[in-house]
Amino acid sequence: MTKIACIFPGQGSQYVGMGKDLFATSWGNEVLETGKRILGEEFIRVLFEGPDEELKKTANTQPAILLASVAAWRGIQESGLRPDYFAGHSLGEYSAYVAAGSISLADALRVVRRRGELMQAAVPEGQGAMAAILGLEGLKVEEACQRAGSEADGVVGPANYNSPGQIVISGETDAVQIACQYAKELGAKRAIPLAVSGPFHSPLMKGVGRDLRPVLESIQWQQPSAPVISNIDAAEVTDQGVIVESLVGQVSGAVLWEQTIRYLGEQGVDTFIELGPGKVLTGLVKKILPGVTLLNAEDLTSLEKLLAYLKESR
Structure with missing residues (x-):
């Protein structure tokens, strides 16, 4: 029987206008309105219109990718799909926790905006x-x-x-x-x-983890609806009690993406759905587990194609 993992991209996959047609749907508009409420109209203008230099700023990139990824997830959720696992690359781990119901979108946007600000300021430019x-x-x-x-x-x-x-x-x-x-x-x-803009996922980011901890601890985390695979150790997170430690460690620790995908393969996952801008993770999974089914949704066209495939394969 098919097992499905939904995976979410991290920083570097962003582009101006990402997710725009998804935000025009009923479920996507709810996501957009949350983004406006938490981050403001000017942030949404940068997401839709740029300039690219502004979107590339870490403090903007992170909530922007989260917003576009969750819009794609909500489209999948509307279809009634219930994945067996979730995983995300770096920033994408937050999208995974939103999809798993562990954190609200509003809280996640606040956290990743702060995370982006801290990461952007952590190390002087050029060092x-x-x-x-x-x-x-x-x-x-x-x-x-x-x-x-x-x-x-x-x-x-x-x-x-x-x-x-x-x-x-x-x-x-x-x-x-x-x-x-x-x-x-x-x-x-x-x-x-x-x-x-900085030496991410290195010991130079330990101060970011320290400063991010109280923000993470202020969240009322919920138990994930399905296991989320942690970046820091490629292990299943099924209990909300370990989420904060995992996300604090993730800032200065290595992202074990290859190990994460191999673990999912060992658990019988044969279908990976990338939700959010670009197809970077799809390309990586193809190299790690050749032969698995790879799907993605980053706009309305790819989402409709994905849903049609899932409907036919059930």
Whole structure:
């Protein structure tokens, strides 16, 4: 019997106008009105019209992606679909908790706006960096980071285990640059600097987790309707009591995305539905578990196609 996981994208998938036609539906308009109430009319204008530079600011990007992802989820929810699992990449973990009924959309928007503000301000511009290491296994990426950290006397380490042969590293700028060189020496095909505003998912973000904790602890978390797979350890979260610790740790810890998808595959999940802007996660899942069914909804056309497929396959 088919098992379904709904997965939600993180920062980097955003684009101006994302989800606009979904927000025009009855369920999507409810999501939009919540966004207006919590974040204001000017935020919605940036979401719909840009400019792109404004949307790319972390404090705007995070609630914007959450809003578009939840609009797509509500369309799925209207169909009566009840997934077996939820997961999200970094920021997407918050979308997963909204979908699982653990946190209201309004509270989630407040939290991720604050999370974005804290992350944006955590490290002075130019002092932190991230890079994608392609074509090198995890142990060798970790070795490159350890060697670079010692040489530069700085912080650098894996930030995202995205898929086989794609690991993102994060830390202090000099240490990241040296780690890229070591990675190439160890056999990496490429080491690509990323255009980001900070060294996310590195120990340099521990202060963000500390400052975010009281915000998370102020939320009345509910038990998820289905297990949410945590970024920090690729384990099932079924009890609201561990959510805060997981999300605090997630800010400065590595996102174990490949491990998350492999775990879901081991549980018998054979259908993955990406909900929100872009198809980045769909591409990663395809590399991790070739042969599974991959679906997505980011606008009305893709949502209708998805719902038609689900109806025929039931």
